[in-house]
Amino acid sequence: MLPQEAIRAKRDGRPLPPDAIRELVSGIADGRLSDAQVGALAMAIYLQGMDDAETVALTEATRDSGEVLDWTGLDLPGPVLDKHSTGGVGDLVSLVLGPWVAACGGHVPMISGRGLGHTGGTLDKLEAIPGYSVTPDTATFRRLVKDAGVAIIGQTGSLAPADKRLYAVRDVTATVESLPLIVASILGKKLACGLDALVMDVKVGSGAFMPTPAASRELAEAIATVASRAGTPTTALLTDMSQPLAPCAGNAVEVREALAVLTGERRGGRLLEVTRTLAAEMLLAGGLAADRDAAFARLDERLASGAAAERFARMVAGLGGPSDLLERADAHLPAAPVVREVRAARAGHLGAIDTRAVGMAVVELGGGRRHPADAIDPAVGLTDIAELGAAIAAGQPLARIHARREADAERAEARLHDALTLSDAPCPAPPLIQDTIR
Ligand code: URA
Numbered sequence: 001m002l003p004q005e006a007i008r009a010k011r012d013g014r015p016l017p018p019d020a021i022r023e024l025v026s027g028i029a030d031g032r033l034s035d036a037q038v039g040a041l042a043m044a045i046y047l048q049g050m051d052d053a054e055t056v057a058l059t060e061a062t063r064d065s066g067e068v069l070d071w072t073g074l075d076l077p078g079p080v081l082d083k084h085s086t087g088g089v090g091d092l093v094s095l096v097l098g099p100w101v102a103a104c105g106g107h108v109p110m111i112s113g114r115g116l117g118h119t120g121g122t123l124d125k126l127e128a129i130p131g132y133s134v135t136p137d138t139a140t141f142r143r144l145v146k147d148a149g150v151a152i153i154g155q156t157g158s159l160a161p162a163d164k165r166l167y168a169v170r171d172v173t174a175t176v177e178s179l180p181l182i183v184a185s186i187l188g189k190k191l192a193c194g195l196d197a198l199v200m201d202v203k204v205g206s207g208a209f210m211p212t213p214a215a216s217r218e219l220a221e222a223i224a225t226v227a228s229r230a231g232t233p234t235t236a237l238l239t240d241m242s243q244p245l246a247p248c249a250g251n252a253v254e255v256r257e258a259l260a261v262l263t264g265e266r267r268g269g270r271l272l273e274v275t276r277t278l279a280a281e282m283l284l285a286g287g288l289a290a291d292r293d294a295a296f297a298r299l300d301e302r303l304a305s306g307a308a309a310e311r312f313a314r315m316v317a318g319l320g321g322p323s324d325l326l327e328r329a330d331a332h333l334p335a336a337p338v339v340r341e342v343r344a345a346r347a348g349h350l351g352a353i354d355t356r357a358v359g360m361a362v363v364e365l366g367g368g369r370r371h372p373a374d375a376i377d378p379a380v381g382l383t384d385i386a387e388l389g390a391a392i393a394a395g396q397p398l399a400r401i402h403a404r405r406e407a408d409a410e411r412a413e414a415r416l417h418d419a420l421t422l423s424d425a426p427c428p429a430p431p432l433i434q435d436t437i438r
Contacts, residue, residue, distance in 0.1 A: 001020045001023065003027060003032075007037065012048075015053070021058050024041060039173040042166065042181065045175070046174075049178075052229070062185070063188045066159050066192065069109065071109075080196045081106040081195065083098075083278050085201040088209075088244075089362070090247070090385070091241070096258050096271070096275045098311075100279050100308040108149065112134075112153070115369060120251070120359070120368065126319075132316060144314075144315060147314070148314040151318070163184075163185050195232050196285075198232050198234040199285065200227075202239070205243075207359060217437075220437050221236070238433075239274050240270075240432050242388065243429065244353070246269075246270070247269070247383065247387070248384070248385065249359065249362045252381070259309075263309050270432055276300075283295040283298065333378075338401075339400060340403065340409040341401075342397065347392060348423055349424070349427055350392055351425075353388055354418070354420075358419050362380070383402065385398070
């Protein structure tokens with residue numbers, strides 16, 4: 001089918017057959033479709049939607065538009081597993097989960113992204129570690145996935161190139177917010193990593209990518225269905241993002257938090273609970289545990305023994321970072337020169353957090369980008385962020401700001417006062433794990 005005929009069919013609300021979708025996606029990847037045609041196609045899909053069969057075909061074609069990683073030659077002793085999140089604030093799950101699952105026998109080739117809008121990016125966090133390279137050669141990446149069990153790196157140009165072009169066009173044609181396009185974009189990249197199973201963490205709440213709880217649920221259901229039909233068993237969890245997941249947000253501060261969790265210095269907490277639940281799903285999906293209790297028991301033992309921390313250290317050293325990060329984190333991770341507390345103006349309970357605004361405060365401190373070419377300041381961010389529902393005394397710190405300059409800290413303080421709402425009555429936080437969709 002000619003591209004213009006396929007675009008016309010979609011524009012008029014007719015479903016596209018799989019071979020027409022494959023043809024369109026290969027034309028996006030190799031440039032046979034013009035930017036105008038890519039934009040028109042994206043708008044037609046945005047307006048008319050796609051049924052499950054079309055979304056599966058779009059996902060498979062996106063996955064197959066470039067290299068699909070093949071691990072068979074490496075004789076890996078365990079399954080190839082990954083997790084993907086729709087992104088949030090203080091969401092450093094990947095830093096803890098990858099090495100933790102590796103310590104339990106999984107192999108985790110995690111291709112991660114940079115911060116987007118108010119959300120932090122795993123690559124930006126890892127780059128706060130001096131020397132850590134997110135663009136290793138393929139041989140190093142494969143060796144680490146085999147030997148350390150985990151490597152967290154950046155997108156290579158050869159994985160799902162159709163998505164790279166389509167996403168850039170969607171970004172400037174008001175067509176990002178389309179369920180089939182989002183599903184195919186996320187899964188096309190993930191499924192190109194040659195996974196045996198995937199676990200998705202779809203966030204719900206004021207810091208989530210999707211605008212409403214219903215939209216988050218719809219995305220989780222579509223991802224679980226489409227990925228499984230495309231041959232990669234996938235479970236999706238709906239988890240709370242109505243407050244930062246960890247009590248910190250930024251880059252070096254989140255690496256410090258990951259180290260604290262991995263070494264057992266930080267016990268319990270929301271970050272640990274979400275990470276442990278996602279990791280248990282991965283062990284189950286990969287056949288590394290017979291049931292949830294066995295998965296949790298194995299995870300707890302591997303964390304307590306230091307095995308998960310050791311995998312993190314191996315990954316960091318293998319990708320060019322310091323070999324003694326665990327022992328000498330303060331010597332290696334940058335710290336900001338200005339530290340300021342945000343103090344409660346009155347007594348009350350922390351009743352609501354505008355998590356998106358908290359994320360934007362980090363961006364404005366220099367911890368994220370306003371423009372794609374901006375450099376990031378790895379040292380800045382927030383720590384000691386109070387939890388939703390906490391009883392707060394007048395003058396008590398609600399968060400600690402780490403800034404490059406006094407003026408930046410002052411701006412962030414004003415923003416945080418607006419983002420953190422005190423209420424008179426106690427108010428419980430939403431449940432952390434809201435649903436599991438298989
Ligand atoms: N993340 C992606 O990778 N693609 C989308 O379309 C949206 C979020």
